[in-house]
Amino acid sequence: xxxxxxxxxxxxxxxxxxxxxxxxxxxxxxxxxxxxxxxxxxxxxxxxxxxxxxxxxxxxxxxxxxxxxxxxxxxxxxxxxxxxxxxxxxxxxxxxxxxxxxxxxxxxxxxxxxxxxxxxxxxxxxxxxxxxxxxxxxxxxxxxxxxxxxxxxxxxxxxxxxxxxxxxxxxxxxxxxxxxxxxxxxxxxxxxxxxxxxxxxxxxxxxxxxxxxxxxxxxxxxxxxxxxxxxxxxxxxxxxxxxxxxxxxxxxxxxxxxxxxx
Amino acid sequence: xxxxxxxxxxxxxxxxxxxxxxxxxxxxxxxxxxxxxxxxxxxxxxxxxxxxxxxxxxxxxxxxxxxxxxxxxxxxxxxxxxxxxxxxxxxxxxxxxxxxxxxxxxxxxxxxxxxxxxxxxxxxxxxxxxxxxxxxxxxxxxxxxxxxxxxxxxxxxxxxxxxxxxxxxxxxxxxxxxxxxxxxxxxxxxxxxxxxxxxxxxxxxxxxxxxxxxxxxxxxxxxxxxxxxxxxxxxxxxxxxxxxxxxxxxxxxxxxxxxxxxxxxxxxxxxxxxxxxxxxxxxxxxxxxxxxxxxxxxxxxxxxxxxxxxxxxxxxxxxxxxxxxxxxxxxxxxxxxxxxxxxxxxxxxxxxx
Numbered sequence: 292x293x294x295x296x297x298x299x300x301x302x303x304x305x306x307x308x309x310x311x312x313x314x315x316x317x318x319x320x321x322x323x324x325x326x327x328x329x330x331x332x333x334x335x336x337x338x339x340x341x342x343x344x345x346x347x348x349x350x351x352x353x354x355x356x357x358x359x360x361x362x363x364x365x366x367x368x369x370x371x372x373x374x375x376x377x378x379x380x381x382x383x384x385x386x387x388x389x390x391x392x393x394x395x396x397x398x399x400x401x402x403x404x405x406x407x408x409x410x411x412x413x414x415x416x417x418x419x420x421x422x423x424x425x426x427x428x429x430x431x432x433x434x435x436x437x438x439x440x441x442x443x444x445x446x447x448x449x450x451x452x453x454x455x456x457x458x459x460x461x462x463x464x465x466x467x468x469x470x471x472x473x474x475x476x477x478x479x480x481x482x483x484x485x486x487x488x489x490x491x492x493x494x495x496x497x498x499x500x501x502x503x504x505x506x507x508x509x510x511x512x513x514x515x516x517x518x519x520x521x522x523x524x525x526x527x528x529x530x531x532x533x534x535x536x537x538x539x540x541x542x543x544x545x546x547x548x549x550x551x552x553x
Numbered sequence: 554x555x556x557x558x559x560x561x562x563x564x565x566x567x568x569x570x571x572x573x574x575x576x577x578x579x580x581x582x583x584x585x586x587x588x589x590x591x592x593x594x595x596x597x598x599x600x601x602x603x604x605x606x607x608x609x610x611x612x613x614x615x616x617x618x619x620x621x622x623x624x625x626x627x628x629x630x631x632x633x634x635x636x637x638x639x640x641x642x643x644x645x646x647x648x649x650x651x652x653x654x655x656x657x658x659x660x661x662x663x664x665x666x667x668x669x670x671x672x673x674x675x676x677x678x679x680x681x682x683x684x685x686x687x688x689x690x691x692x693x694x695x696x697x698x699x700x701x702x703x704x705x706x707x708x709x710x711x712x713x714x715x716x717x718x719x720x721x722x723x724x725x726x727x728x729x730x731x732x733x734x735x736x737x738x739x740x741x742x743x744x745x746x747x748x749x750x751x752x753x754x755x756x757x758x759x760x761x762x763x764x765x766x767x768x769x770x771x772x773x774x775x776x777x778x779x780x781x782x783x784x785x786x787x788x789x790x791x792x793x794x795x796x797x798x799x800x801x802x803x804x805x806x807x808x809x810x811x812x813x814x815x816x817x818x819x820x821x822x823x824x825x826x827x828x829x830x831x832x833x834x835x836x837x838x839x840x841x842x843x844x845x846x847x848x849x850x851x852x853x854x855x856x857x858x859x860x861x862x863x864x865x866x867x868x869x870x871x872x873x874x875x876x877x878x879x880x881x882x883x884x885x886x887x888x889x890x891x892x893x894x895x896x897x898x899x900x901x902x903x904x905x906x
Contacts, residue, residue: 449633449635451631451633451635452635452637452638454597454600454602454629454631454635455629455631455635455637456637456648457602457622457623458600458602458622458627458628458629458697458700459628459648459649459652459696459697459699459700460623460649460652460653460700461623461648461652462623462652465652469648470637473639474637474638474639
């Protein structure tokens, strides 16, 4: 009993330290920002424009690449194939490489001299220094969050349910959309939210592709460099609040939307 | 007619070898075997979910070995039922109908009919996670019947159910069978097979050990495995010796040296004699009777079995006899009591080993 009590105390202390480590700096941002400063930031069109650009670019990347990434997650969960381990590793690569390096890598593919860059230009899409480049950079670094969550979700759907549906006459398409996807929905939605949230916070890859138009992480960095901490902090506080609010609302919505009863 | 011809498949660490069966429309086949014998895989092969390495499956003359899953005349009910957890009972049953683009009004009518037939009409709005084992089994049957298969494949449908629920479900399965459905029912319980099926196939080590009517298989098991599976407990290794002057009787010598007489001549010299435990008569002394076989033994154990008792007797070889509670009490059977065991030569059958 004593040992359990001691163990509990040690665990509680360590857990508390970790939580404090996460919460204290964030709380510091909010507490050190005065109400008038909040007001100034909210009234600043540059900040508002950058927040809108950040939210929408990340959302566009999530939706665009999510459509292709969900089938990939399904394949990784269901099929055994040659080099599957390598592909699983490849999926995680954007998480482990420095994001500035990721930015350089993307730049190598979309810069004006490349065929993608040229094709984009012909279609009126600017990657370097454009919204399309920001979307690509955000999607690149955040895709692993969606693929991994969705793969785990599909993995948890018993294959027998799919076989039962096939046996009842359903086509493989129908099985995917009426059985596999709804049952993996919780994980897929969670992955989409994580991908979107991760895209919002991206700085390293985005700044290399597009300094302008300015996403909020780049704006915070620019304000910090040009004017110092007291000018960067209010922008950071407002951006964190907006992200938190949307994150909480989406979590609640996705939770209420799912009714898997067992 | 469902013809399964020389189906072979290797799957993980077991294999099915050359399984051949013929099942007439309306037949109720029990597929018997121990767990892991490959019975479920055979069902999946029939359903098209697993491709056989070789062999052919024909239904009414049509080769369906390579047919698409959706075009096969079979409905499969898995042991774990695999009800869709995110759909309520109504939608589970309606699934096959929706897939076939049945109009909503017709879906509603048919689902209600099936729910009534299977006794789940009060559960239509419930989700699978809230159903009991028996309820879920009935829903799974209704869902599969909605696809109107010619052949119903049932994987251990009565496993993990209590006696009362089993009785109800057996009645439902007989009723489904009487309505014209061909049934293939996988089980490891020979009593279940005997009470439901008109044909029995026993799978042993991936091969078909015996196929026939329950009567044939259980009365005349072809292998020791089938005999043990069919519930015969007295299966004793023996060798045969000439039974001079005994007419049509043959003589088997047991491992302990005891002689057992049985009807019919056998060309084999090694094998097993099988003595149904119900055919053994117990007495406190030697019996003057028509029973040709008599052995003296000692009671080793007595235990309850169904409505009666089973007695384990050491007569040089171990024998199990069944008797009623009344006889057990009247004879005052206790451990260590000396007892005589008698049985007719006609009750003994010989199995070449």
